[in-house]
Amino acid sequence: MPRDWITSLLDNMIGVGDMVLLEPLSEDSFIENLRKRFDHNEIYTYIGSVVISMNPYRSLPIFTPEKVEEYRNRNFYELSPHIYALADEAYRSLRDQDKDQCILITGESGAGKTEASKLVMSYVAAVCGKGQEVNKVKEQLLQSNPVLEAFGNAKTVRNDNSSRFGKYMDIEFDFKGDPLGGVISNYLLEKSRVVKQPRGERNFHVFYQLLSGASDDTLKKLKLDRDFSKYNYLSLDSAVVNGLDDAANFRTVRNAMQIVGFMEDEVQSVLELVAAVLKLGDIEFKPESRCNGTDESRIKDKNDLKEMCELLGIEQSVLERAFSYRTVEARLEKVSTTLNVAQAYYARDALAKNLYSRLFSWLVTRINESIKVTRHKVMGVLDIYGFEIFEDNSFEQFIINYCNEKLQQIFIELTLREEQEEYVREGIEWTNIEYFNNAIICDLIENHQNGILAMLDEECLRPGTVTDETFLDKLNTICAEHQHFESRLSKNSKFLTDHSLPHNCFRIQHYAGKVLYRAEGFVDKNNDLLYRDLSQAMYKANHSLIKQLFPEGNPAKVNLKRPPTAGFQFRASVGTLMKNLQTKNPNYIRCIKPNDKKASHIFTDSLVCHQVRYLGLMENVRVRRAGYAFRQAYEPCLERYKMLCKRTWPHWRGPAREGVEVLMADLPVPAEEFSYGRSKIFIRNPRTLFFLEERRRQCLQDLATLIQKIYRGWKCRSHFLLLKKSQIVVAAWYRRYAQEKKYQKIKSATTVVQSYTRGWQVRREYRKFFRANAGKKIYDFTIQRIMQKYFLGLKSTMPSVSPIDKSWPANPYRFLDGVHTELRRIFHLWRCKKYRSQFTEEKKAVYEEKLEASEIFKDKKALYPSSVSQPFKGDYLEISKNPKYQKLHSAVDEKVLLADVVNKINRANGKGTARIFLLTKKSVVLADQKTGQVKASVPLPDLASVSVSTQSDGFFALRLKEGSASAVKGDFLLSSDHLIEIITKLHRTGATAADSEQLDIDISDEFLLQFKHDKVCVKFIQGAPKNGNSVSCKRKNNRLLEVSVPTTA
Ligand SMILES: Nc1ncnc2c1ncn2[C@@H]1O[C@H](COP(=O)(O)OP(=O)(O)OP(=O)(O)O)[C@@H](O)[C@H]1O
Ligand SMILES: [Mg+2]
DSSP: OOOSSOOOTTTTOSSOSBGGGOSSOOHHHHHHHHHHHHHTTOOEEEETTEEEEEOOSSOOTTSSHHHHHHHTTOOTTTSSOOHHHHHHHHHHHHHHHOOOEEEEEEOBTTSSHHHHHHHHHHHHHHHSOOSHHHHHHHHHHHHHHHHHHHHHEEOOSSOTTEEOSEEEEEEEEOTTSOEEEEEEEEEOOOTHHHHOOOTTOOSBHHHHHHHHHSOHHHHHHTTOOSOGGGOTTSOSTTSSOTTOOHHHHHHHHHHHHHHHTOOHHHHHHHHHHHHHHHHHHHOOEEEEEOTTSOEEEEESOHHHHHHHHHHHTOOHHHHHHHHHEEEEEETTEEEEEEOOHHHHHHHHHHHHHHHHHHHHHHHHHHHHHHHOOOOOEEEEEEEOOOBOOOSSBOHHHHHHHHHHHHHHHHHIIIIIIHHHHHHHHHTOOOOOOOOOOTHHHHHHHHOTTTSHHHHHHHHHHSSSOOOHHHHHHHHHHHSTTOTTEEOTTSSOGGGTTOTTSOTTEEEEEETTEEEEEEOTTHHHHHHTOOOHHHHHHHHTSSOHHHHHHOGGGOGGGOOOSOOOOHHHHHHHHHHHHHHHHHTSEEEEEEEEOSOSSOOTTOOOHHHHHHHHHHTTHHHHHHHHHHSOSEEEEHHHHHHHHGGGSTTTSSOOOSOHHHHHHHHHHHTTOOGGGEEEOSSEEEEOOHHHHHHHHHHHHHHHHHHHHHHHHHHHHHHHHHHHHHHHHHHHHHHHHHHHHHHHHHHHHHHHHHHHHHHHHHHHHHHHHHHHHHHHHHHHHHHHHHHHHHHHHHHHHHHHTOOOSOTTOOOOOOOSOGGGHHHHHHHHHHHHHHHHHHHHTTOOHHHHHHHHHHHHHHHHHTTTOTTHHHHHTSOOOSBTTOTTTOGGGHHHHHHOOSOEEEEEEEEEEOTTTOOEEEEEEEEESSEEEEEETTTOOEEEEEEGGGEEEEEEOSSSOOEEEEEEOTTSGGGGGOOEEEEOTTHHHHHHHHHHHHHHHSSSSOOEEEEOSEEEEEETTEEEEEEEEEEOOOSTTOOEEEEEETTEEEEEEEOOO
């Protein structure tokens, strides 16, 4: 919830929310204020920290979850008065300050105590921790209410749901404020109600709930009938209560029992006991006269007894006997007497009451088993039966009112007396406020020597005849002088004529009014006698729960001592309760009922006024107004508020009191608002406290902001420092990197500059050398490299050394074309030379001749190619060896260079005649082939020329020099197969022989020959191959000799 605006109970106030602020303060204005607020549905009003609660008798929309949220963690005086504010305050001081709390809810019957206690519990359950386990505990605690209310509440004339027992519940919390469990203490159930109810009232709710809500099946099992009228113990006139749905409530109760942790068979046993009580009420007795004149009782109709015994597993005869006899054991004796009808009824009712009240106590124990835990922090909620005044008040009312008296006492103790005493103790200036202290009434009732309860016990324990009258007598004697005791028969003459005071009654002036008690029944009820026969009969039952409820029936544990009386027990338990409450921080809710009619919107002034008076509310306001709303020891006060002053914050190094004085002086609080006691400071007004709290809250907020600020600053600074550190590292690395980069750049630039400079220097120095030669050098080097490469390439691709091998590697460089060709040529020459160097002289001569032949004829005569392959033999006729030519050989004194057979063409007809042709160094000799006779010998110098044709014929003409000796015979026309050889040798010999000019070789297809006297033209023509391949020669006329040479293919 946002707290940007500060609320207060003063906002939109109807009347005043806190009676302390009432002006003027009088009873009338007090009541008027209550009325005004009540009319505006403001049912809660404060007196300081005490909450006055008016019963609205209708549901108001102020108990919603939203309201719970609104009041949660809010300052007590911050919002309009509410029971939630008190619950929140109690819960928070329990949780935060570890102070055990108790919530004391007082008020008369029907004022709304039970409702208030439930509201407190539900508020605490809503605001405390959540979680599976915690929720289970909460549920169990809350659900214990419907169970206990069903068995312990009843409709009375004052209240439709009146608590007929006292209940104090300790809710236990862990250190976090989560509920762990609880313990319930119950105080004296009004058990007389089980057997008898005053007019207009009902028995306990559970009977009606069972009969209306249980299924037919269940009822059958319990041997019950739905009809209320069948049961004597159920009063009929108010069996049905408006606005109370018994059937629905039965389901709620069963469900609650399940949640609290009752097992199914336990629930069944409980219902069986409830049914048994109803059955018990229906058992009736009739008198039967015995021979000794006494009356003995007999059971009228045994059917009910039978059914009840079946329900509880009791042997019928055992119970029947227990209703007829009473055994009294005294030391060693056992005396059995018969019961008369009245005694039998008494026994029956006693059994019913005991059965029921023990069942109720068992229920509480059983619930405690489910919710009990070890003690931690405790918040106690006390919801006890309220002060009540009936027409007919008996022992129960006496007990109830005594209890309320005690509660008033504790209220007075803690709020009025204690407060005033504290002022005195602390040395605070104080004018005493008068108030009525009911200690005197408490003393009248509970004094151990002469208190009413003590005297009642005395009477009950006294031997001899004891009746209610003897008890009253005793009271009359002993209490006669007591201001608050009134009785007709007391020695106090005041009441002798008081007719409103019957003889068999006594009256007590309680703090809340006078109550008339009828003495009848006091002794019995206090004795709470259950005949041992009955308890023994119960113990024998075959029913585990019944057995548990009557442990004294165990024959093995017979105890002859009288059990403590009801009054004694109650006084003891109230005493324990009071001690318990005094150890806790009390929170008061004072309930007031606005009318007697259980109606909404009705505000009966007199009734309210009465309650205001006896509750001592006026005194409460006066003390509160005169006194101080708040006090606190100096140390915790200083500790709590020291941040409000600079001098005390953060440490005060002196006595706490001085610290508080300094602190308060520093604050804008009027001096009359507080006083300094010996050990405590007293603050007059809640407003002042509220102001302090508010300032403290603001200061805490500021401190939190400061802490937050410093923390944030620290966090940011550390973060910043970290960033800075990182930045330095990053920057360092980056700078290093950048510098490195820059350095490298400079370095490389320097190197460049340096190299340029050096280059420049060197170049300047070496320019003279460098410039002139470098190009050439490079060029030479390159060329060298190329050449090297070229030659190495050539070396690996050289053709073979055979002179006829025509291959030659391709030239890789154009510019080496010349070289390449030259090399090829050289290589060729070289390999030719190499080839030639292998030749012998003869072979060499042969080749020389061949070479000469080539020079003469190559491409000039068609016959030449065919001669190339023919070796030049020279001496075909082996002239020197052949004897046939001996003569001839000898005739020729020169060495014969060539000897062959040739055809000498006849000049006349062109026919050929075979002749031996010899060539020597000096001459050419023609001789007859057969005889070897020399026909003609021509010295070489006489030869002018030799003529041959261009064609493939073997004709040749030897032309003689004119005028020479040989010329007489005329030129010779010859034909040979070895023409080429003959001509070549002739040419060679002719050249060397006569040192003359070389012999002309005339190659043409037409030449003139001198035949004796005539000049004849020899003409070569291409002839058709008429006569095979042979060449034919014909004398055409005197001047023409025609040689026809066949064409060669
Ligand atoms: N705050 C409330 N809002 C609405 N109705 C209420 C409130 N308080 C009490 N009542 C009504 O008043 C009736 C009686 O209240 P409650 O049972 O709490 O009285 P009591 O003080 O416990 O009486 P007793 O002493 O007899 O037990 C309730 O049944 C309910 O109808
Ligand atoms: Mg109640």
